[in-house]
Amino acid sequence: MGKRWLLRLRVPAAIWIITAVCTVTAFADGALIPVGETVGIQIKTQGVLVAGVDQVQTAQGAVCPAAEAGLQAGDMIVAVEGRTVGSAAEVLDAVGRMDGSPARITVRRDGRQQELSVTPVRESGGGLRLGLWLRDGVAGIGTVTYLDPATGAFGALGHGVNDLDSGVLLPVEDGEVCRAKIVDVKRGACGAPGELAGSFDAGDVIGCVNANTPCGIFGVIQGDLGALRPAVPVGRPEDVTRGPATILACVDGREVREYDVEISCTGMAAGSGRDLMVRVTDPELIQRTGGIVQGMSGSPILQNGKLVGAVTHVCVIAFMPTGDYCFMGIFG
Secondary structure, three states, rough: OOOOOEEEOOOOOOEEEOOOHHHOOOOOEEEEEOOOOOOEEEEEEEEEEEEEOOOOEEEOEEEOOOHHHHOOOOOOOEEEEEOOOHHHHHHHHHOOOOOOOOOOEEEOOOEEEEEEEEEEEEEOOOOOEOOOOEEEEEEEEEEEEEEEOOOOEEHHHHHHHEEOOOOEEEOOEEEEEEEEEEEEEEEEEEEEOOEEEEEEEEEEEEEEEEEEEOOOEEEOOOOOOOOOOOEEOOOOOHHHOOOEEEEEEEEOOOOEEEEEEEEEEEEEEOOOOOOEEEEOHHHHHHHHOOOOOOOOOOOOEOOEEEEEEEOOOOOOOOOOOOOOOEEOEEOO
């Protein structure tokens, strides 16, 4: 079953690069395996996310019971009429059993739970509706940045998985990592980020996801990731200099290759997470992808034999000479 990363349109104006330093220095005495392999990622949320609210067309006109009750995009529905719900199907089933009376909806918002009273309405020619768009998980592809050889712990993406519609960082109940491959590349160009198209078998699970943070997703790999490189030291901020570096990326099938980049700027905005800029210089990667494209998030950055960062977002600008693709980063 082939699936694309559902958050592919969330592209800021610059690439962020987050180093392994702030999150992985406790692993393996600072020595980690840089990976660069593409994997399929499936995440189930804690509760059911309200992706949005919408009008319901009734015999009396358009109304939105959810909005009138105070429900809003980004809320996590955790219970309906006191009964815990863990999927969108369970919420829909609970709505289907309603009789039109006010119903108690328990949501988690900004880390706190609150109870709202929602009165369903009958859709013209249909059943009872609340006017909600719901989501209980996402699936797509991403790149593994590192693997701890001692524990199998991994980090990937370098940025969090956010809901496409609401922008909310998805709280993870559980998730899986599956073997994947790249089947096509949409080259990047001026004003367009480009994209890797990947597929994965949801049944070929090689690991689990247990955390989704602004710094990336984290979990444990139990299966084989392929041909792994030796572990390398984790770089510190003071180890990074302007000049040549490389990234590990998979842009064809399952083959991970090392490509040349150049770190062109460091220390741009200390403490903000915007400390590093690099540009792709490798002619083969530029020919294949046009630079960095969506789906390469998590590709590890190496300099002087150390793991110093990971690509996460692509720079989209109106004009830039071939090969000059910029990215930024966080150092801990």
